[in-house]
Amino acid sequence: MMPRYSVTVFAALLLGFSLSFFGSPVAQGAPSKHHHGLQTQPFGTQDGRPITLYTLTNSHGVEVRTMNYGGIILSMRMPNRKGQLADVVLGHDTLEGYVPNPPYIGALIGRYGNRIANGTFTLDGKTYTLPKNDGPNTLHGGVKRTFDKVVWDGAPLKGGKAGVTFTYLSKDGEEGFPGNVKVKVTYTLNDENELVIDYEATTDKATPINLTQHSYFNLAGEGTSDILNHEIMISADRFTPVDKNLIPTGELRAVKGTPLDFTTPMKIGARIDDNYEQLLLGHGYDHNFVINRQGDGMALAARVYEPTSGRVLEVSTTQPGVQFYTGNFLDGTVTGKQGHVYKRRYAFCLETQHFPDSPNHPEFPSTILKPGDTFQSKTIFKFSTR
Numbered sequence: 001m002m003p004r005y006s007v008t009v010f011a012a013l014l015l016g017f018s019l020s021f022f023g024s025p026v027a028q029g030a031p032s033k034h035h036h037g038l039q040t041q042p043f044g045t046q047d048g049r050p051i052t053l054y055t056l057t058n059s060h061g062v063e064v065r066t067m068n069y070g071g072i073i074l075s076m077r078m079p080n081r082k083g084q085l086a087d088v089v090l091g092h093d094t095l096e097g098y099v100p101n102p103p104y105i106g107a108l109i110g111r112y113g114n115r116i117a118n119g120t121f122t123l124d125g126k127t128y129t130l131p132k133n134d135g136p137n138t139l140h141g142g143v144k145r146t147f148d149k150v151v152w153d154g155a156p157l158k159g160g161k162a163g164v165t166f167t168y169l170s171k172d173g174e175e176g177f178p179g180n181v182k183v184k185v186t187y188t189l190n191d192e193n194e195l196v197i198d199y200e201a202t203t204d205k206a207t208p209i210n211l212t213q214h215s216y217f218n219l220a221g222e223g224t225s226d227i228l229n230h231e232i233m234i235s236a237d238r239f240t241p242v243d244k245n246l247i248p249t250g251e252l253r254a255v256k257g258t259p260l261d262f263t264t265p266m267k268i269g270a271r272i273d274d275n276y277e278q279l280l281l282g283h284g285y286d287h288n289f290v291i292n293r294q295g296d297g298m299a300l301a302a303r304v305y306e307p308t309s310g311r312v313l314e315v316s317t318t319q320p321g322v323q324f325y326t327g328n329f330l331d332g333t334v335t336g337k338q339g340h341v342y343k344r345r346y347a348f349c350l351e352t353q354h355f356p357d358s359p360n361h362p363e364f365p366s367t368i369l370k371p372g373d374t375f376q377s378k379t380i381f382k383f384s385t386r
């Protein structure tokens with residue numbers, strides 16, 4: 001691990017040096033079609049460790065930037081129907097902007113994405129207590145050393161590919177969870193305008209694990225407008241209704257006849273403020289949908305279309321669920337890229353995952369990772385236009 005890391009840092013420093021001589025296409029956000037593949041650049045330090053900015057570019061000039069702090073995706077520059085690129089995710093211009101990052105913008109989430117009720121669960125007869133950060137619940141893995149807030153090791157993919165692998169060792173007892181968990185997440189950008197995310201984890205003690213990616217999308221371009229005019233199709237006949245603390249009740253409810261029926265495309269804003277108990281509890285959409293699937297392989301979770309730009313995002317995954325969150329808690333207190341103020345419903349998230357609070361719901365698909373087993377999942381964000 002060490003030598004590879006040092007080489008990366010050395011390469012990053014060298015690149016930073018040459019960029020300061022020849023101008024930095026990354027820092028200025030100019031199209032980097034001359035740099036098809038991966039570029040690295042020093043991006044400051046966090047917890048005394050160097051942070052590297054990785055720019056993934058494909059042959060169409062489509063560009064995704066990420067960093068080893070929190071595995072955060074800073075930007076995704078995608079073409080509209082005229083071929084013009086715009087950044088379609090919320091974010092910040094600097095590392096400092098992400099520290100802290102209360103809405104988890106762009107970050108990798110773990111050990112346990114979404115909520116664990118009352119910050120507790122019982123496993124193999126032992127009760128574990130987690131730090132609470134969401135009323136009575138633990139949200140997105142805890143408080144201090146959660147996957148969105150730690151420095152990962154980054155390693156570029158070999159063979160000039162536009163990709164990077166992040167690894168992190170989450171120590172036994174971290175944020176109250178058992179076992180030393182080794183996590184590996186790879187981002188790859190291919191020439192089909194797909195951002196492919198591969199997750200892997202192993203442990204030396206049984207532990208819950210639920211990994212996801214918390215990008216906030218606005219296909220019209222980040223910071224420009226709310227997302228109520230986007231049309232979404234969610235491939236789910238059922239969802240997991242929640243109680244007042246946004247904890248699943250255990251029911252798998254049919255979406256048919258409810259404002260959560262997106263089995264045919266519908267504007268996000270069409271019914272978001274309907275007087276339906278689940279929407280009132282979530283202050284809009286903030287629900288886990290049970291993805292329709294045959295078998296364990298990749299399944300389409302959702303397709304989103306933004307009519308003015310023509311951009312389309314398709315999300316497919318091996319996971320059983322997807323949290324559709326419409327940025328209801330964004331309230332204009334976060335100022336992001338280029339001074340853009342992120343207001344209520346200025347973005348949506350499609351967080352592929354296992355169901356919230358699964359450790360307390362034996363009837364849900366299990367999130368328990370056991371020693372000797374390897375957790376693996378894949379999610380693809382595919383961009384196109386119409």
Ligand code: BGC
Nearest residue numbers: 103104114286323325329351
């Ligand atoms: C949750 C929301 C939460 C947001 C930011 C989403 O995954 O479902 O309830 O506000 O993350 O923490």
